[in-house]
Amino acid sequence: MIDTIDRKGNEIKQRTRLDFANKVILAPMVRVGTLPMRLLSLDYGADIVYTEELIDWKFLKSIRRVNDVLGTIDYLDSSDGTVVFRTCEKERDKVVVQLGTSDPCRALRVAKLIENDVAAIDINMGCPKEFSLKGGMGAALLTQPEKAKTILSNLVQNVSIPVTCKIRVFEDINDTLNLVKSLASTGISAIGVHGRTKLERPQHPNRCETIRKIAECLDIPVIANGGSREIENYSDIFKFKEQCGSSSVMIARTAEGNCSVFRQDGMKHLEEVIKDYLKYAVDYDNSPCNTKYCVQNMLKELQETPRGKKFLECQTLEQICAIWDLGDYCRQKQLEYQSKGILSRREIGPDTLDPKRKRQKTDLDNESIDIEMKCAFIRVNYGTDIDLPKSKIIAHCGKHKLKLPKYRVFNEDKLFRAIVTLEGKTYSSTYWEKNKKFAEQGAALVACVSLKLIDREQLIKDGSILEQIK
Secondary structure, three states: OEEEEOOOOOEEEEOOOOOOOOOEEEOOOOOOOOHHHHHHHHHHOOOEEEEEEEEHHHHHOEEEEEEOOOOEEEEEEOOOOOEEEEEEHHHOOOEEEEEEOOOHHHHHHHHHHHOOOOOEEEEEEOOOOHHHHHOOOHHHHHHOHHHHHHHHHHHHHHOOOOEEEEEEOOOOHHHHHHHHHHHHOOOOOEEEEEOOOOOOOOOOOOOHHHHHHHHHHOOOOEEEEOOOOOOOOHHHHHHHHHHHOOOEEEEOHHHHHOHHHHOOOOOOOHHHHHHHHHHHHHHOOOOHHHHHHHHHHHHHHHHHOHHHHHHHOOOOHHHHHHHOOOHHHHHHHHHHHHHOOOOHHHHOOOOOOOOOOOOOOOHHHHOOOOEEEOOOOOHHHOOOHHHOHHHHHHHHHHHHOOOOOEEEEEEEOOEEEEEEEEOOEEEEEOOOEOOHHHHHHHHHHHHHHHOOOOOHHHHHHHOOOOOEOO
């Protein structure tokens, strides 16, 4: 950071401009490049970390929120509260958002939205996936050089942070050189090069010589990528760098499997790496689904072991953490967050984040509910399946020879609410859930409280934020 003084004598903190020369970088990876993996890579020695590709329209329908409990900046999907992008101060001057876009105006709107929260913006011009190609993004831009130039020029001229792009190469080296010269002329700060064509896959050799030719003809940093075969440890990074003649190296698959590859002192045992990763996943309330995916990519064939199979059955973050003796850590941290008022997506209803949107009436509006409570089902608060609200109601019905409850689930904008009918009375939680099972458990929880099957005071203590509406 550089300190300056304004005209009134106040100290101003200016951000250091990110330099891409002589760096070891975590490459953008689908579903892997979320906050826990980025922070862990920085801990282990990465100089710069890229996010996974984030699509422009996802950003444009998100709302920026300061998360005081986690100490993060969150960009939340305005329809369902899903985290589109989460970042924190620790990575602010080292994180590069990779943007999937095909439109200069949309790209700039996103850049202006996030430029104060990130260190740089990268335009993905190399993704060969069908989704990107059909949308005119990723590798589709390689065959539309004028559009690619317009996107980059528009960003370079209008944002205060560095702009880069990442490409794949062509079969013909001269076509590749002509493209990179054209892109570099826009004023970008660096260019990442995956040394394979859009049709080639990891089993194909990386075209290191093409990357070398690119580095020789450009006066901006060239970041070599595609060394999944060559890089197994820290020293291999620099062998690959020398082979490609590049300024820097970007690592994907090796880091995906064990991001301690960035450690100068040698790689850590996978067991330690997973534990370090899970602590960050807990600390930053990472979704269980994403956490599980990242751990799966670390375990690889170890998923077939007895322990690996037990892991694959996990559904919650606490269950995953328990496999690595971090269950208590996870539970205590989640309870701490709940006591501080974090309910994350449970605060989100179909209209919460976008109140200006006109809501269409649904079947739920026509329902008459006897007892409604602002009462969240939080899975970590329950031990075994026997303790779950739905299980308690079934046991109650069996004991008193009552008819089993009936559940109806309502879906709006990818969110769910349920109503349970028991002995002619209807119960529902006002919170919207991300899946049907949790919605049903929420409704059952309201019934349990009403029937005194679950202690109301304990729910308040556990952070379920209980409040009766009617």
